[in-house]
Amino acid sequence: MSGGPWRTLVIAGPTASGKSALALAAAARWPVEIISVDSALVYRGMDIGTAKPTPAEQAIAPHHLIDVVEPTQACSAAWFCQQARALIPQIHARGRHALLVGGTMLYVKALRDGLDALPAADPAVRAALDARAAVEGWPALHAELARVDPVTAARLPPHDAQRIQRALEVWQLSGEPISAFHGRAGEGTLPGLDLPMVSLEPQERAWLHQRVAERFDQMLAAGFVDEVRALRARGDLDPGLPSMRCVGYRQAWELLDAARDGTLDAGALALLRERGIAATRQLAKRQLTWLRGMDREVLRCDAPDLAGRAGPLLERHLGP
Numbered sequence: 001m002s003g004g005p006w007r008t009l010v011i012a013g014p015t016a017s018g019k020s021a022l023a024l025a026a027a028a029r030w031p032v033e034i035i036s037v038d039s040a041l042v043y044r045g046m047d048i049g050t051a052k053p054t055p056a057e058q059a060i061a062p063h064h065l066i067d068v069v070e071p072t073q074a075c076s077a078a079w080f081c082q083q084a085r086a087l088i089p090q091i092h093a094r095g096r097h098a099l100l101v102g103g104t105m106l107y108v109k110a111l112r113d114g115l116d117a118l119p120a121a122d123p124a125v126r127a128a129l130d131a132r133a134a135v136e137g138w139p140a141l142h143a144e145l146a147r148v149d150p151v152t153a154a155r156l157p158p159h160d161a162q163r164i165q166r167a168l169e170v171w172q173l174s175g176e177p178i179s180a181f182h183g184r185a186g187e188g189t190l191p192g193l194d195l196p197m198v199s200l201e202p203q204e205r206a207w208l209h210q211r212v213a214e215r216f217d218q219m220l221a222a223g224f225v226d227e228v229r230a231l232r233a234r235g236d237l238d239p240g241l242p243s244m245r246c247v248g249y250r251q252a253w254e255l256l257d258a259a260r261d262g263t264l265d266a267g268a269l270a271l272l273r274e275r276g277i278a279a280t281r282q283l284a285k286r287q288l289t290w291l292r293g294m295d296r297e298v299l300r301c302d303a304p305d306l307a308g309r310a311g312p313l314l315e316r317h318l319g320p
Contacts, residue, residue: 009317010100010108013200014284016211017301023101025307027061030318033091036065037102040246043071048224049248071243072236077110084111097318105290112195118181119173129165149177162245199291200301207302212280228252247283251275
């Protein structure tokens, strides 16, 4: 594909750092279309627990890659790159700027650097790993991963089933650690694409923890448990799907499984709050780890007037 350079900007950062609010402030000033870089916002019917932009917010500027697949489906970095590579030239052809916003840093890395030439998924290998995990537990498989691929194991928590499974799958299929494939660029990049990144990062981690807690409380008040209950009632979803492994959804599903009548009493709701906030904090920690290894311009998100301080930087990338 030709026609670049494509004028774009990424607004990244950990969950609850204010990415969406800054993107909407930018959309009120410059002609942009927003491409979501979020592996959870793609799913239909998952609105509350993903903090999905409201219809009113989405009306401020065109949004892409939100509500585009069913939660029965799995999305990948390859899928995201394919979508973004098509969208960016289309947006520029309309005389607007593409603004990529979100915290799924693997997607950003893939679009910037190209996809690693990893082996394709093998259902038989995955089924065998799942069977082992059911008996031994994911921490045991994480310990095995630490022996064959200590680099990858060091960045994964011992209960990150999806990524531990994939890393062990690659090892079994190729005889090489998944970390060895990093940097072997394949498909994913867009010729002529310049992808500068602004990262919203707190100086004080306690500020982010407070934001995470407040947002999870807002989700609970907005009916998050009812949303998960409705997803369970569909009959075509299970807790092993990537969509149901999303932060918050996994914890709610587990507690609803344990509830006798499908309702959560005060104790269960308190436990859901505790587990959901803890899981979201861990997600934020992983996102910040990703960001520290990427070329970016950092804006302190826990200082006053983020939009005002970001103005000159955004003007440089999005202005005339």
